[in-house]
Amino acid sequence: MNKIKKLYEELLREHGHQGWWPINNKYTPKNYGCPRNEKEKYEVILGTILTQNTTWRNAAKALDELRRKKLIKPREISKIKQERLARIIRSAGYHNQKANYLKEITKFYLSLKGRTPTRQELLHVKGVGKETADSILLYAYKEPVFVVDKYTKRLLQREKILKKEKDYDETRKIFMDNIEKKYETYNEYHALIVQEMKTKP
DNA sequence: AGCCAGGCTACCG
DNA sequence: CGGTAGCATGGC
Structure with missing residues (x-):
């Protein structure tokens, strides 16, 4: 058995x-079709960083702020000053670290040009450990x-x-x-x- | 008023 | 290798 x-x-x-x-910020019960496009895929990736050792509730507030300011775009996160990004995602906790991590994963994401990353590649990105790497592969790229x-x-x-x-x-x-x-x-x-x-x- | 949350890095022995 | 301090906000 x-x-x-x-x-x-x-x-x-x-x-x-x-x-x-x-x-x-909404669950999609019984619908594993998400993320449905590149924009949602990128949102999921930001979410995996923001929720590290933090409740989803606090991470979601940070995502809401980013969405409200129309910042859930790789180019925008690349451009923004890290100190300002940190203030915006404050509710997720460890915001100074996480602002840095968001910039790191964004740089990496852009370098992929739409390709699916390998686990090893993800683990080389600062701020991405094993759980986050696997979460990105599973929830953003739908890898088993x-x-x-x-x-x-x-x-x-x-x-x-x-x-x-x-x-x-x-x-x-x-x-x-x-x-x-x-x-x-x-x-x-x-x-x-x-x-x-x-x-x- | 503490304790903990959908971890990771850096540094120690 | 394994172990641990530091990072920080918000809810209960």
């Missing part, structure tokens, strides 16, 4: 479809990669699927070896884990 798959079925039954990622976070490791402990806590890549491999490599499924599973662990720590 595949415990990883079984756990997925249980979580889905209990919480229902989550339908990440939010675009324009599994996103691991603190909750994921904790859940495997709680369910006694693992005795000891594994590192990021090992944990990721456990999911990817046991679940069909589909974008929709990895999207759903990660969101279900967050939902489960938020309600039952």
